[in-house]
Amino acid sequence: MFMYSKKVMEHFMSPRNVGEIKDADGIGEIGNPVCGDMMTFYIKVKDNKINDVKFKTFGCGAAIAVSSMVSEMAKGKTLDEALKISNKNVAKELGGLPKNKLHCSNLGADALHKAIENYKKKQKNKK
């Protein structure tokens, strides 16, 4: 549709890394159905790197494309590198997002960061 870039539509129609990780090392959730978008990210961490990432998203085309892009950007990165992924970068990688979607749907990086925080907390508790 005219409002979305080609890249957004491509990620929306064939999103990468959809699903759940049963024994995830970290889980991050953001948003709620009232505002229209809700994302859950699952990560597996090995040697301080994001070994695997999956997501589940309730939301509009932008929300799904953002989730897919974040998962692709995060895979293989160290935790510090992944924490540097920002919502702004994600939108840029997607070739831009409609103005009215920049705030409500562009929450993928936040959800990923929450999953990393969750992982770090778990590690701390283990010690």
Added chain:
Amino acid sequence: MSKEKIFFDNASTTRVDDRVFEEMKPYFKKKYGNPSSLHDFGDMVRKALDKAREQAASLIGANKEEIYFTSCGTESNNFALWGLARAYKDRGTHIISSSIEHLSIINPLKEFEKEGWKVSLVPADEYGSVNPEDVRKKITRDTALVSIMHANNEVGTIQRIKEISNITKENNILFHSDGAAAAGIIPVDVSKLGVDSYSFTSQQIYGPKGAAALYVKKGIRIKPLLLGGIQESGRRAGTENVPAIAGFGKACGIAENEMDKNNKYISGLRDNLIKGISDKIKNVKLNGHPAKRTPGNVHISFEFIEGESILLMLNFEGIAAASGSSCTSQALKSSHVLLSMGLSPTMAQGSILFSLGKYNTLKEVDRVLAVLPSIIDRLRKMSPLYKE
């Protein structure tokens, strides 16, 4: 996209009927005069306006002197509210309306409030019906005007207008009804409905965009919204959009003559689509009234997923529909109609309106039914709210 496109969004607008288009053609290059001019050029188009006025009046059981042409349904509704409220201010400054009205009623009412009027909105029940007794309860000594739509534009629920007008008459209160989703679609007789004014529009009934009308009952005063020349008996200034009005008139005539046939056909398609969706997809809910609904309305909530995503995937298949999800509105708010009917935010987000019309076919219904289950399934598998 090589697939044939399917237009299931007839509530947003309709394709112009070929006969309507033919009716309009002469008024661009041959009969292009201004209807206010005193020469043959003016005379030719005055006749067109007169004919269209008769056709529009006939569609809703009015006299042609009671029809005022406007540019769109929104203008008709604004004209009715401002025009009646100002003309009858001596009766009071309280207006009663409903929470499921079109934005062309809801937003003017917000302006009324800013200007010191009191506005009461009666709720709708889970089927999108306004209870006439709720209107009665809101009446005060200061109530001047009641405005309740005839058919809801989103969920298609037909309101109990006659019962409401009995109440307004008992209390000497004016009654406006927005008939944009009703006139030309279901039978309308303004004298039976008992309304004082009634909006209806061209683009919902296979007429062109740019023409609509307001019925104002004989003897009712109304102040103009547009001031200027003395077009439309001084009640709506501005040169008339003659081609669009001529087309609107023709569309009214066709709608009146072919309504029974069209409605049998369209409601048949509708029932097929509703049944097919209910049979093939779990966790769905038909919104609106099960029986008292407009013939082409299929408003369905798909639980656990969001409407814009469904629309995008449908569009990819060449299928056009609409949604009440917040993501599809520029204001990023879920439909006020669905929320006031008590739908949960998730169900409002996952709502899709398929609105069928006379140019749709059973083959199209079947194709939608063939692709919809896998679209819903794909999105549900992505949703954190869905558990298989």
